[in-house]
Amino acid sequence: MITSESVRAYKPHPQIFEAALKALRANPADVVHVGDSLAEDIGGASRLGIRTIWVNRGEVRRTPTDPNPDAEVRDLASLPDVFEQVVART
Numbered sequence: 001m002i003t004s005e006s007v008r009a010y011k012p013h014p015q016i017f018e019a020a021l022k023a024l025r026a027n028p029a030d031v032v033h034v035g036d037s038l039a040e041d042i043g044g045a046s047r048l049g050i051r052t053i054w055v056n057r058g059e060v061r062r063t064p065t066d067p068n069p070d071a072e073v074r075d076l077a078s079l080p081d082v083f084e085q086v087v088a089r090t
Contacts (some may be wrong), residue, residue, distance in 0.1 A: 011037070012044030021048075032070075032086055034079065043067035051086055053079065 002020045009015035021028060028049035035041020036055040045052050046067050054069035055076065062068070070089075071082045 011035075011040035012047070014044065014048055017045055017048050017050060021050075032083060034083075038062065038066045038069075042069045053082060053086060055079075 002016065002023055004010045004016055007016050007019045009019075011017075017033070021031065024031065029051075031045075032051045032053060033041060033045035034053045034055060035045070036057065038054060038060075042052045042054050046069075052067075052069045053071045053073060056072050056074060059074070071086050073079050073082050
């Protein structure tokens, strides 16, 4: 388990994502980050080349300056199918 406290960094800072990649012994291209914050989750992970899925429960509209997730879901129930689609794109 990787926590912001143990890494002493909070999303969107790259240290938290880098620590997770190191613990997983994974390359960014091999990981999909799922999160509900465009700036912290999607923006932070995307900057390292990690694919992202945005959980948009509130049906928020992205602006042109918002990070662009690889996929979007409204709730976690649809996550497995969307996850498979994102992984299949590689």
